[in-house]
Amino acid sequence: MSLVNALNHPARPAMLAGLELLASAVVMLDADGHIAYANAAAENLLASSLKAMSRQKLSAQFINPDELDHICAQAREHKFSDLRQDLTLERAGRDPLHVHSIVSALDEPPGHILIELREHLQHLKLDREERILDQSQVNKELIRNLAHEIKNPLGGIRGAAQLLEMELPALHAVQLREYTQVIIKEADRLQTLVDRLLAPHRRPHIVGDVNIHEVLERVRSLMLAEFPSGLTILRDYDASIPEFRGDKEQLIQTVLNIAHNAAQALAAQMEEGTAQIILKTRVARQVTLAKVRYGLALDLHIIDNGPGIAPQIRDRIFYPLVSGREGGSGLGLTLAQTFVQQHMGVIECDSRPGYTDFRILLPLP
Incomplete structure (x- = not known):
């Protein structure tokens, strides 16, 4: 099959299968600037599927596409073999992308452009x-x-x-x-x-089939029983997430430790009736966890609208005996990190006043 016919095929082109293994995002544009192909990393970076983006202009994905369009136009005119440049691509309602771009013109099909985008934040x-x-x-x-x-x-x-x-x-x-x-x-x-x-x-690591939403519902019921008034726990689930092998009790304890810390930090908001915790699940593609590349991963978020983590301990919250609360043991997050790592996953935190997001990534089959 020629590349032209492959790109017109409804499924992903088999001859481009190698690009699916890359950690960097790869997008191919046709002669009119429409997206003809995007690998899995590009789908993850642009938060959209190839099917949804197919035959759309890449410039439609960004608020400030002028610089990228200019580079692509120069590539089509063969003014360079490939151009490497740092870009900041802004998106409506989302954080901007800070990327290193590599733009090359293809001889076949004529007028097609290959763009590689490497997110600076990914290396960090x-x-x-x-x-x-x-x-x-x-x-x-x-x-x-x-x-x-x-x-x-x-x-x-x-x-x-x-x-x-x-x-x-x-x-x-x-x-x-x-x-x-x-x-x-x-x-x-x-x-x-x-x-x-x-x-x-x-404790032995007891492995069985785990439905992550059963884990979250158990945690939700325990939290609402302990904090019956002033706290709202919202669900934002992706029902397509498959079961995976893991220790259900350890995962319950992990999410419960994080949610319990969040609830204790929300004491002032509970008195006002505005305390909120969000349990959110998504699927992430082409993710590196503990130095291993996985095609699919569970992307679990525990988000609260509390005061945030104090800056002086933000980089040490997973260390044992470090607590931001008077009388806290400082072991809850340490245990959570240990349990997540026993599942070959990672746990990270993004916190600022009014928003704290604990993100857990676990490999999926």
Whole structure:
């Protein structure tokens, strides 16, 4: 099949299958500037399907297409073999795209242009994810070793306090027992903390078929039972998301930890009756997770309209014992990150006053 006939075929051209594996977006324009082909990464970048964009002008996707149109016109006139240029492409109602573009003219079919768009943010995102994974591994080893080092002397301290309490003279037993009880209760409190630190490493990873919307409905019912007034939890689900293999209980705990943190941050809005949490699911295409490329991924968002995360801890919220709330243990997000990484996924956060979005990406079959 010639490329001309392939581009007119309703399905994706088989001879262009290699482009589907690229992480960068690739768009082919015909001689009139209409979109003749877009790979999966381009669909993801432009938030539209090839079927929807087919035979539309690429310039229709952006508010400021003049510079891109000028480059394409020069390419058709063969003024260069390929041109590399950084562009900022603005879109109605969405964040602008900051991309590095590579524009080339094709000899066959005549007048066709091949455009490669590499989003600058994607490279930064991959670097950030790699640092998070490395830091998380260091944190896990540190927590595990530290917890075991604390656990043994704690048992000795508690046991010694109990023995001391038994040997107290009857005359002063009541008064002195207050001190031994303080030792025992504080040892128990630290033991509970250590157990929580070790929990993700002790519990077996129980894998089964998971419907993410069943997970979210369970979390929603638990949240509404705990916060019955002043809080609205909205659903924005993509019903086409398939089941996948995972640990359902771990995923419930992950989403519940994030949603519970959000609800606690929404205390002021609850009093006004304006507190809102959104549970949103989508499918993402051609996603890199933990250095592995996946064709499909679950794109889960837990969004709240709270005050946002304090800037001074925003880069450390997944570290153990870091909390933005008075009296918080700082373990909820650490456990959430551990559980997500056990599912070969990543978790990230975008926060500003009035908007906090925790995004979880998990590979799909």
